[in-house]
Amino acid sequence: MNTKTIELIHGDGGKYTGELIEKIFYKSFDNDILLENMDSALFSLDKGKIAFTTDSFVVNPMFFRGGDIGKLAVCGTVNDLTVCGAIPLYLSVGFIIEEGFPINKLQKIAESMGNTCRQANVKIVTGDTKVVPKGKIDGVFINTSGVGFVKGYVPKKIQSGDSIIITGTIGEHGTAIAVDRYNLKVKGNIESDCAPLNYLLDYLQKYKDNIKLMKDPTRGGIGEILNEVSKKSKLGIHLLEKSIPIREEIEGINEMLGINPLYLASEGRMILVVENDVAEEIKEGLKKEGKCSNASIIGHFTNKEDFVYVENAFGGKRLLGSLDTQMLPRIC
Amino acid sequence: MNTKTIELIHGDGGKYTGELIEKIFYKSFDNDILLENMDSALFSLDKGKIAFTTDSFVVNPMFFRGGDIGKLAVCGTVNDLTVCGAIPLYLSVGFIIEEGFPINKLQKIAESMGNTCRQANVKIVTGDTKVVPKGKIDGVFINTSGVGFVKGYVPKKIQSGDSIIITGTIGEHGTAIAVDRYNLKVKGNIESDCAPLNYLLDYLQKYKDNIKLMKDPTRGGIGEILNEVSKKSKLGIHLLEKSIPIREEIEGINEMLGINPLYLASEGRMILVVENDVAEEIKEGLKKEGKCSNASIIGHFTNKEDFVYVENAFGGKRLLGSLDTQMLPRIC
Structure with missing residues (x-):
């Protein structure tokens, strides 16, 4: 044999x-x-x-x-x-x-x-x-x-004003897969962010009453996840483009590929919906945890609309819809 | 779309x-x-x-x-x-x-x-x-x-003399797959025995102290399962061919195919190793449970050898080895 x-x-x-x-x-x-x-x-x-x-x-x-x-x-x-x-x-x-x-x-x-x-x-x-x-x-x-x-935490009803935190830069897993699958010649250090996140539970435990929701933005990226949450909570989401942490190389490659990185999978990041008044504190604490130095408050919930939009640096707003065109298959 | x-x-x-x-x-x-x-x-x-x-x-x-x-x-x-x-x-x-x-x-x-x-x-x-x-x-x-x-039951050390019960006829799942995959023209009612077995737990609960082991003879059939148990327990197994319940049609087709049905998967049968003195009682009780009317004591453990053998109707004995040739792939 x-x-x-x-x-x-x-x-x-x-x-x-x-x-x-x-x-x-x-x-x-x-x-x-x-x-x-x-x-x-x-x-x-x-x-x-x-x-x-x-x-x-x-x-x-x-x-x-x-x-x-x-x-x-x-x-x-x-x-x-x-x-x-x-x-x-x-x-x-x-x-x-x-x-x-x-x-x-x-x-x-x-x-x-x-x-x-x-x-x-x-x-x-x-x-x-x-x-x-x-x-x-x-x-x-x-x-x-x-x-x-x-251990203690339960998801809670999201309200207008609640803040959205991401624990690090986005879209790295999806981009790494694309680069390797299509043998793209790219400069810069592109790597999947794939990592276990359970080490964060210890730190987050003390905020268990302030955390409304936790999500990992895998398939569909933060774009799809936030659309789901918006739909389920019947609230709008207002994202600030400049607050969404993304590495320059990742942005560049996706521009070249014509892919919106907001829909690309991260496999080692967490999205948290938290009460607004502790958002800054939670984010700052996260930054001291391993691999979360780019943690950022990327937006908040609104009761004006029931859709997700992104505001760019010039105040222009564009809708971030639910994913209905085909992305990269087999990213996970 | x-x-x-x-x-x-x-x-x-x-x-x-x-x-x-x-x-x-x-x-x-x-x-x-x-x-x-x-x-x-x-x-x-x-x-x-x-x-x-x-x-x-x-x-x-x-x-x-x-x-x-x-x-x-x-x-x-x-x-x-x-x-x-x-x-x-x-x-x-x-x-x-x-x-x-x-x-x-x-x-x-x-x-x-x-x-x-x-x-x-x-x-x-x-x-x-x-x-x-x-x-x-x-x-x-x-x-x-x-x-x-x-709920209560734990596997126990098997000893020489312990009896082996099967809850019904063998090899029906494997045979059904072979017949359908190769479009064999066969007579008789061939059907997979595939069924959930948890309904038996109620009945078996009262014998939890007498049952040493339970197994479902799926991939590798009773031949492979019993070889594993024999090896692990360091005891021999003596099977009586005439006590192993097998439907005539199943025997016929497998003779034609050159397959030993003892190695064919059942997906709705259980093998039990039980104390010898309650084996008959457990088997008789099983017969009254749905789908177990063919329950049978098929053999017992011996301390003379550390392999599995089958005794036929004439007293002839043959070794039933561990499965080391290729059977039907993709039966489950």
Whole structure:
């Protein structure tokens, strides 16, 4: 048997599946619950509110500047729990792999997942591996689901005047994917911002009564997320263009590509809707947390309109609609 | 926009993704937690032991006699929780869909999932939808993860003399897939046995101290599962061929195909390892539960060997090894 690539028999549930799991996955994800090797992972939880989420990842290319599909899969699910105020605890992972996929690449992906889990202090405790014939899937697709424990925070009714904070510069993940997929020759340091956000929960805990909503602006970027929030809250949103942190290189490339970076995914940023009178304080505190030095108040809610608009440096206003044209597919 | 097939924009996280989710998924899975539409599903649990599991489904064909990929995805995860003694409560679902996939087929799959959830008394509370370009995936792949609450039962050390019960006839799911995939002209009523098993937990609860292990013989069938158990317990297994319930049609087709049905997946059966002195009683009780009329004691553990063998009607014995040749791919 070829030992350098994944074969169909690796997905048969027999001896070779077992070997693959032990050699690649157990080594990378190493923890007691996983090694119990039961049909389900078993763990104890206190009585309380549980958060449960799922995400599938089909990103192309699988390895990109600033990350890979494995890192992205861990961050995506960790962050979906985080924005619900839940401390991420346990993840599951489901691999669907194309026959012929190089085992060393799979190993790299698994190691990246393991490293990101250790960084985020979460554990992959259960998994599944399927192999499909060559040509029936493009490389590797990954699903991660996650369980977290909610600690105090609950989303609250948004009101006119509430402020919107973003924890850092926007559009870097989407841009990194575009650059790598289309082999664009670009100058400057372009990297995905992909990162776990749960480390922020400690800092944000003391503002749990002032935070109305947390969101991670992944697919659809801040443009789409804010449109959803505006629609749901029946309030307008007034964004100040000059306050939206964006790196010069990112702006330049997207101008060239004709893409509005407000719709581009960030995979390591959070949007917060907070009471106006503590917005400045929360933002300043965020700046002292790792990776949030560009945190900014980008706008506020209004009761005049029920749509999102952006005001530019000259006072001109333009509508930022819901995403209804096609963006880059497979960015996550 | 074409409204009959899935387009890339359905996976962009914008307006069309939202429409798809509302029209197809919310309607089929309808429940309060899902409709909250948060980044994670939120629910309360009592203090206790939680079971968490995941499974991806790539079955081909997607619609087969006795079921479809949606029903299979719900049953698979429900049963993985069940065999850990956990009452299945909440499921997540991740869809990865090929551009151009017919929306009416997706709807059929979603409805089938919804129906199976109602049958099993579980809820799909969170989900994710990705679309990949035509040719990059074969139709639809589904991941389901699940959370359950463990009630009393824990697996125990298996000893020589312990009995092995199967709750019904074997190999029907694998055979149904083979027949439909290869368009075999066969007589007799061939159907997948795919079904949720959690309804058995009520009956089995009173034997929780006598049950040493529960397993669902999916990929690899009872042959592979029992080899794993034998290896882990360091005991031999002695199976009686005439006690293994198998329908005549299933035996006939597999003889024709040259497949050993002991390695074929069942998706609605359970294997139980129980104390010998209550085995008969447990089996007889099982027969009165729905769909278990063919429950049978198929063998027992021995301390003489550390491998699995099958004794035929004439007393001849043959080894049943771990699966190391390729079976049917994509049976689940």
